[in-house]
Amino acid sequence: MIPVEDKARDFLMVLAALLWAFIVYASWQGALSKSNQLIYFGLLACAALVVVYYVMGAVVNQKISTAVLIWPVLLNGVTQAIAFTIIYMTKGEKLDFILGMHPGFFGAMVFFWLGNFLTSTLSYVVLFNKSVVPDDEWSAFMKEVAAQEKLH
């Protein structure tokens, strides 16, 4: 288990803010200078941003397991990065189709759409009881809440 305590969250939130700033910069400057490469870097920053929030959300009681960190968290970023790379490389090109789809279309649908489903939705179902909302953690929470007044 990897500890993600308050200091680590401070760092992750600052990192997220920096990534948002870079994403805006890449969109802005990339559009003005017509630099698809800069926009592509912005897309990679998006994939990193997804991972940052995912880490914070997947933490239970200030810890995250290594297995969860790899799948779904990091793999989510990887599949997005692959999808963005494919669409960047194939944009506007007349290429042979893969399974009836343009390679860019294929990359978006398979790596972004399906890839995201496998790393967010499937993992949510499979890991729900163990890593999303473990029953013992919820029971401990309810016990603590029962011992206090409702907050108004």
Add this chain to the structure above:
Amino acid sequence: MDEQLIQPSPLIIGYTIAFMLVSIGIGWYANRYAKTAEGFFGGTKMFGGLVIGLASMAAVMSAFGFIGGPGLVYKFGFTSIWMTIACGPGFAYGYWVIGKRMRAMAEVTDVATLPDIARVRFQSQAARGILAIGLFLAAIAYLSSQVKGGAKLMNQMLGVTEEWGVAIMFGTTLAYMLVSGMSGSILTDAFQGLVMLIGVLGVIFAFFAMTGGDFSAIMNAPNFGPSFVDGAGVMPFQLVITFAMVFFIGVMGQPTMLAKMYAVKSHKDLKLAGWLGGVAYGATSLVWILVGYGAVYLVATGAVPAIKDLDKAAFLFVSKTGGVMQALIMAALLAAIVSTASFFISLASGAITRDLAGALGHEVDHDKQIVVGRYLQVVVMLLCIGFGYWGGRAVAILGTLGWGFFASVTLPTFMMGLLWKRCSREGVITGLTFAVIANIALPLLENFKIYKLPYPYYLFTIAGAIILTTVVSLFTTGAAGENLPKEMKPVFKL
């Protein structure tokens, strides 16, 4: 009246009437859940995962997805599809990130509306009030932008004038919303979600029967070409950033989803709600994709002449399907509009009745909130119809508000507020104030051709709100860190 692409048949009219009667019946049945303010405005802790999953999908997928989306595919290829393919898997991502903490808030305090949570987390009436204003404005804008789409749809389905179409569609919605509020919205949305899924089956069947899944005809057509079938589309490349991010991360900032997270009966229901909503939304994305490409295919192969009005692309595709398919698909389009509209009527009336009044020091008596809420539902509905139908330029400006506005006010408040102890009252008020002002100012500047960002302005407002909230929180301590109310601390252990 618009050109009639669909001929209203007894099948379409009968299915539409049955759909509306069942919706009203379910809405009235839901009155049993709406006896308290929490039930009327929030449906708090009342429903299972199946209902919440389907209702979330139905409320998130709107007229924009079923009518506007295919039009954008027709005009620009794949670019707009990034919105919808990001949104589906974004559901479970959102539940991973904040689902359990939102549900936990319903144990820590009495939750009926989203600003209730903001008030308690940040111990601030200002945060509650600004959030309520933001939600109200965005809800009105979103709802107003649905009015025209709804009018056109009813015109095509029933052959009535657009004015009568508006009256029938929104009159039906109000008929059950007045009785059961958000609880009615959630239960009817679940039913309407099922109708949408049936329509999806019709679309898949019709698309492959019509095109054989052959995209090469589009790539080789002189008026379309490879940019229409690649993964980036014809719009400027930077839009992929905005669409992919704002719709993947931003879906957890949509009230249509956030408010459902505390409406589940138990924490165990979060499981089904989280995955079912996303998978069902993913299925409905196929309408956006296949109907859009179906229309492109029809024009690319010369089967029909090109169209100018993008909103007609969906009807063009449907007009080439058979009678039963037309009834199924058109009812799905209707369900998409009505389900979203009912949610926003409730959201807007709750934001004023409970939150803005309370934030201004005039808390409406708990017992009277439902009555006041009902009056405000009528006011909200009339405001939106009037604005949406006769608002002219104001609608063009407000029509761009919605998804991005919601994300820019809710991500700092809920995602940051519930993930980060150090997120402070001062930080979130700064972020919210910036978001509300910038979301109004930037589209005004665009519309009056004074200044336009080279990418969708809401990427700037979301990023700006998050960055400001982060920076100010690092230097302030209101309701944060050691000053966090002790009752909130168990939420951060989850």
